[in-house]
Amino acid sequence: MRTFVRVLLGLALVFAGTSHLTFARRDFRAQVPDFVPLDTDTTVLASGVAEIGLGSAILLAPRRRRKAVGSIAALFFTVIFPGNLSQWVNRRSAFGLDTDEKRVARLFGQPLLIWAALWSTRGSVGARR
Template sequence: MIRAALRLILAAFYAYAGYLHLVRPQPFLSITPAMVPYPEAVVYWTGIAEILGAIALLQPFDIRLRRAGGIGLALYALCVWPANINHFAMDMARADGGLGLAYHVPRMFAQPLLILWALWAGEVRIPHRKHRV
């Protein structure tokens, strides 16, 4: 029950973020690192990826699709981390400090939590090895 509720919250977050990527791309373009080719296309397709990941995560009867959504959103969160770091650096370089450390530091710590949340919500099993002594 808790996993289903948190899955719904995460899917809503990503669906809304994806929607914003499509209808208001400028804030995302402004933090895209210069090394990213075709930034408009990247922002557009990342919005589509977020929406598709959210839809996949919400599949009630198809665990494979739900797991694919969890893996996809986890990989997405990992891949956009450089944009968050770039935003942090750009803001801190501003004379007024931009949004400040109170915004950016929690955001940096939130990124790995989003990755783990997506995997957990998608019921992704991560294989692990037992160490022999």
């Protein structure tokens, strides 16, 4: 099950990162908080590249490096959480999140991503590390 979640998360990150660079670029701009000092489009592009890199690392990292990669991914999901908050606070519609209820519901998905990154990259209990 851990392998399934890890592969799913890695593929989702690569897909999301690719969408940052292509078809969903405008929607991702809605999530960039106003306090970010970089240009909005630059932020979207940089985060897309980061997601592709993280997703690839989650998929391809050797077993001895997975825990570190999972920790980095969890940190990434934590760092980008203000973007989700910003979208809700500023009432920016994107990705079909066109009501306050939908935007706040999405906030609960971020802890699940953090958990998936950590859980799926750890060995099973009692496994050699």
